[in-house]
Amino acid sequence: MPYTKEEGGLLNNFAREPKVYKAEPPDKKQQMTYLVLGVAAVALLAGVIFVAFSVSNAV
Template identity: 60%
Template sequence: MPYTTEEGGRLNNFAVEPKMYEAAPPSETQKRNYMILGVTALVLVGGLMAVAFAVS
């Protein structure tokens, strides 16, 4: 485990850092799925608001 010694003789431990990687942009299929999920969420929230309005 990597550590450093401070001037008072205390050890300072550091966590092992994970490897960095660059994220890939979403594919066309992923973009389509995100759009479908977004529309579904909007319809669900709209429906819940309509039910809450109708009940009150």
């Protein structure tokens, strides 16, 4: 564990900081994948809502 020693001899235990890196924008293939997954998620959500309303009004 990473300890730091302060003046007076006290030890402090701090969490390790993650490596920082610069994010890169997605390429065309990743953008297309995000678009397809987004459309699939919206379609699935719409289907679930449609089924919920259909079942609740069937009684």
